[in-house]
Amino acid sequence: MILTELARAKVNLALHVVGRRADGYHLLDTLVAFPPIGDRVGVAPANAYALAVTGPGAAALGDTAPADNLVTRAAVGLAALAGRADVPVAITLEKHLPVAAGLGGGSADAAATLRLLCRLWSMDPADAAVRDLAGRLGADVPMCLASRPLRAAGVGEVVTPIASLPALGILLVNPGVAVPTPAVFRALDRRDNPPLPETIPSDADALLAMLAEARNDLEAPAIRVAPVVADVLAALRDCAGARLARMSGSGATCFALFDHEGAARAAATAVAAAHPSWWARSAALGGDGGSPPA
Known part of the structure; x- marks a missing residue:
């Protein structure tokens, strides 16, 4: 078995x-x-x-x-x-x-x-x-x-x-540079930032608006450690249909959110063509694409 x-x-x-x-x-x-x-x-x-x-x-x-x-x-x-x-x-x-x-x-x-x-x-x-x-x-x-x-x-x-996330498309891109988490935390300017809003919206537009007001507090220090992160974010923000682009965790992987999986898939193809050495994967996020393991 x-x-x-x-x-x-x-x-x-x-x-x-x-x-x-x-x-x-x-x-x-x-x-x-x-x-x-x-x-x-x-x-x-x-x-x-x-x-x-x-x-x-x-x-x-x-x-x-x-x-x-x-x-x-x-x-x-x-x-x-x-x-x-x-x-x-x-x-x-x-x-x-x-x-x-x-x-x-x-x-x-x-x-x-x-x-x-x-x-x-x-x-x-x-x-x-x-x-x-x-x-x-x-x-x-x-x-x-x-x-x-x-x-x-x-x-x-x-x-x-969280009960569920709205159905969106997501594109993950990594430039092939390992970013050590301790170095990113050491580069933090501030460690007492305000928390996220109390309520996480379930509607797609409301969630995207909330995320646009939120942050990844590790993004700026990660860019100082690995400047290529800024290049990845710029490439994602240039993708057709990208609603939000941000770094995940302590980097260097960044993501972009789209209205649906098809737009994310098309963006993955474009990023891979422009940057063949980068790792790029797309998927559905939320809806059935957010189900936990069986």
Whole structure:
């Protein structure tokens, strides 16, 4: 029996840095979506643990030992919760998302591993112990475990699901430059920004208007760290039909929102033609394109 799942990219539609804890971790207020773009994780029972990394992005993880991969750490941690002395599964990670790209790729892979192993071992991914494990694996893992439209606070561990997002199209573009998150946070000018509005609109035009007034507080410092981010944003804003363009997470991936998936797909074709070295993917966002994993 082989179980597989799409580990969806985490896209911060807006990200406000609202404070900083005594231990140095930053407090966030962020609106997050999970379009059907991501890596593919598969698990199957085996005599001993094994991790195979394949796909077009596998080379980017070539220097990461299997024991250090978040997928392995998720599997080992969940096995301990289940009272298992070993981890008798073979896991395949088919890597498609760029690494260190502001899309939570490693966190999404770990979260998909947790969900799949919960299915295999008859555990509940919504159990408090599983959610606590997700938080210990990384700040983005709890929201990626939910993998549905949500608002996240704290350092990312306080997750509030949103009923739905309106149907839109989304284009993700990464210029192939890894941006280290610590460097971006160090370049922040202000760490006590106001939060997002209390209410998240469900209407497309109202949501886009709210997002236009919101921000990604990490965008300006990321541009100082990696100026190519500004080039990506300029290219997205030039796309026909683009309603909003912004950086996701700590960069360098940026996104543009469109009225429908077809416009996003046409924009992806245009960006890929103009910048063949850039990674560009389009999808539906909201509606059926925002459904959580089965």
